[in-house]
Amino acid sequence: MSRQSATNEEDMSCVRSVPRRGVIIVLAAVLMIVMMAMLAFSIDVGYMYTMQSQLQRSVDAATLAGAGSLIDGQDAATDAVHEYLVRNPVGTQWKEYDNQPVPDSVAHFMTNYSQGLEVKYGDWDESAQDVVPTGRQPSTVGVTMRYDNMPFFFGSLLGRDTFSIEARSAASYQPRDIMVVLDLSGSMNDDSEFSAFNKLGVASVTANQLQIYQDLGSPTYGNLEFTPQWATAEGPAPQTSEQAKVSATYQYSTVVLNSTKAYERVRVRRSDGNIVTYYPSGLEASFTPGGQVREVWAYSGKNPDHSDQLHYFDFTNRNTFRDALGLDDTPYPYSGNWNGYLDFCMSSGGQNKNAGFRYKFGYQNLIVYWLDKKSLHSQMPDMWKGSAQPITAVKNSVDLFVHFIEESESDDQMGLAVYNGPDGEGILESTLTDNYGFITAQSNHRQAGHYHNYTNIAAGMKEARDELDARARPGAFKMIVLLTDGVANWHNGGVNSGAARDAVIHEAYLSADRGYVIVTISLGAGADKNLMQQVADITSGSHFNIPGGQTVEEYAEDLTEVFQKIAAHRPLRLVQ
Template sequence: MSRRTSSTDEEKSCVRTARKRGIIVVLAAALMIVMMAMLAFSIDVGYMYTMQSQLQRSVDAATLAGAGSLINGEDASTDAIHEYLVRNPVGTQWKEYDNQPIADSVTHFMTNYSQGLDISYGDWDSNSQQVIPSTRPPSTVKVQMRYDNMPFFFGHLLGRDSFSISAQSAAAYQPRDIMVVLDLSGSMNDDSEFSAFGKLGVDSVTANQQQIYQDLGSPNYGNMKFTPQWAVAKGPAPQTSEQAQVSAEYQYSTVVVNSDKSFDRVRVRRSDGNTVTYYPSGNSGSFTPGGQVREVWAYSGKNGDGSNQVHYFNFTSRDTFAAALGLDQVSYPYSGNWSAYLDYCMSSSNQNKNAGFRYKFGYQNLIVFWLEQRSLNSQMPDMWKGSAQPITAVKNSVELFVHFIEESQSDDQMGLATYDGPDGESVLESTLTNNYSFITTQANRRQAGHYHNYTNISAGMKEAREELDARARPGAFKMIVLLTDGVANWNNGGYNISAARDAVIHEAHLSADRNYVIVTISLGAGADKDLMQQVADITTGSHFNIPGGQTVQEYAEDLTEVFQKIAAHRPLRLVQ
């Protein structure tokens, strides 16, 4: 009895187990279908998000490229947008462009996808968050791109074969607040002085000096010529027919004496005190006594009592040279007198002597005297009008820089600082402004050594930084353009190269702390290129080096190219 019961129970249990297994198989099959559907769905959804992300990146890249090309016009901007949409394909588009020239790929893109592209230009309105039309050149570009019929992997199983994606982006120029810092140290005249003969050539420098003379109005002082000449001293005019008219041309170790009558004799005292007597035949002679000529006595003509007329020339006196040049009848045009110029021409140790013009006088070395010895505006207030180099190349390039920014009709502001100031520090020539013509005027009316002859670079940097601190706009990109042709050598009221250099680095860090970018320009062989590179690196700026040994024209071309690059490199930002 018990055995039969056990057998029946086992049979019932096996039946129940078999039924459960059948149900699990059915459920597993059903769940697998659901899971496969969910997997297919998740793959397609993930693919959709991936395509959306790729499209957004593509549109962002194209928008930035278009905004960066706005400086060249809307057509150039549109071309850049098309190119970058092609260079950043979405999904399997890369197969359509693979191994094709970019121009052919753009043509294919425009043929197949242009209907989904919309580009608009204008200015960005931060209040409405829209691009609004503008009558001036646009500062903002907006790109909208839509791709339809993007294929699903498994969507057709659910009745959907494709999907659409779209993205939009807007990029605008970020307005800039730019402080230009110019080096007005005395060395910014060096390429117009005699010391530049060896580097730039005698003819080139002389032509520049001639231009400066003309820029100053070609003034006339006495009987001087442009090219320095020996001074010719004249004796008193004859009062009777027996008296002679005598002249003596001073040539340092030689004197050339001429008379309208014959000589009895000529006596010449040289620098060692000895006197040499000559007995020339005729009425002229060139006399070289074996040392520097100091005094001359020419015996020619007769006095009323029949005695020999003696003509005395004292070449130890400035007055003799002033009278020989006619400068005794002409007032010195600026503060001071002619004595300093005469001393400069007679000096035994300066660039005038090295150029071969010692004891020669003319407008050419008068110009160099002003450039070298009287560069301060308080001493020579008209030199800003002259084309001294390289300061004129710098001023012309700044003018072009300002013009380029003005033509772009941007929202940029500019200010101008110079170093050194009257106290060896700096001068704020213009606060930040969009009155660009004022910036140009201020720069053009400054001359090398305008206030001070030394180089306090950190003072100029500080002036620019403090102006940005005080007046820069919160949303503007803040930058400093710093130019120098020399080595920092003035700090805290004195000449100290080491301290001046340290002060420049300190100022660079202060600007970096404020996210002020400094673009540096080192001009010529004498500039501290390493220091300027450090300043640019510290502030994440750029350094441009214009090498020495170039002609003035080459300097001007390089400077113009650099300032154009700075003007054209406008920061961009995605605003949408």
């Protein structure tokens, strides 16, 4: 090939390569524009989805806040909706609210965005999937929020400058199935007994005992007075003008004699068997022989044959006191007789003696005798009427708890279980129901030690769990409210504190396995607070401790506050 030919071929190659490089540049430029448009579109679409997600979260939060405030009324719920829409801004709204007080931010929000907000109150209609009006207090809040004119970043390039987003949500109270488990052990009246004098004060406990006496109708038995008094035995009425009328007031280690005639002599036998002889002057005399007085022989007045008249008083005989108190012709008001009460008053030990009332008799220690020794309903069927404590504070608080739930006009159901039953086990007093009046009636007609005196907490928990298993509604929030003032001590028909406590833990795990939340209340210094806290922890519940050493009024106030918290803490769920 010649040099000239080679040169021509090179020149032709150059001519062909120039237009090819230009086409690639043009194509690259066109493709870059397309890619930029796609990128801009992707950014705007992603921004739209981000704003939609933020708005949905904001509306969900506002809806839940509003539903949670419904217990305080619709105005409070509306305020909560506004506040949480502000607290959860969408897009660049945070700049509008930054470093501003919440009320100012809410005012700004309502001025600029309220046209896009709709809040509805009512009940949730599952079939219509909507909030429908109701004639009672609403249970559901529905919130719809729409923002128009949200700016695109690059939308103007495609002919659109703004977009709109909308989100809706509805939150409703979840209906509850609540089993209340009450402690009816005998210790639930301890704050009304003499043993509470040191803890609560003599004046406070005495006033409570008087209230119980009045609650029972202020009955009259013999010549008893409310405050315990010494018994005065009366000798026989004189048959002649020469005979004397003698009375003997027994004061344990002293006897006080009153006579209408002068004494010849007085002999007193004390508890060691020795007899001390006195020659008193005057018509009234007091004798303290140096030990417990057992028998008295008083010589005062003259018989028809002019011999010294003898007046004998046997204070070893229970009948002497029964006659002295006018109870010999007074029927005992319940099954049994007066002997138990007399023995309680004369006992050398126990709380009556410790209170300083040994050998004193009155309605005050009759009330304590019934509370301490005859607490079973079968023994003393009227004591549920009396304001014994702390059981009355508990019953009153249950009344208020029911009232709180009733006032909320919710779909809650309640049931009532107690421990111990007649055999020391639990007993179901009411199945789950919306007849709240029946719950309060059942609670109010029970007394401390109603069926049994010991404490079988696990048995009450089991009754509650069984009832929830059998009759709780599928969509309801299931919970148990468990109260005790003592320590679990009864299990499988006998006293066994260790086994009784283990049974409580076992019951807690059984409830937790079913998703049942247990709220526990330990009342007073004698309650097993650690056990109640453990039960609450196992079941994801809460424990409330009401400390001991308080007055009746303080107990009632604390119990009311606790039950009000439980009633107001209603579970919420997003239904839309």
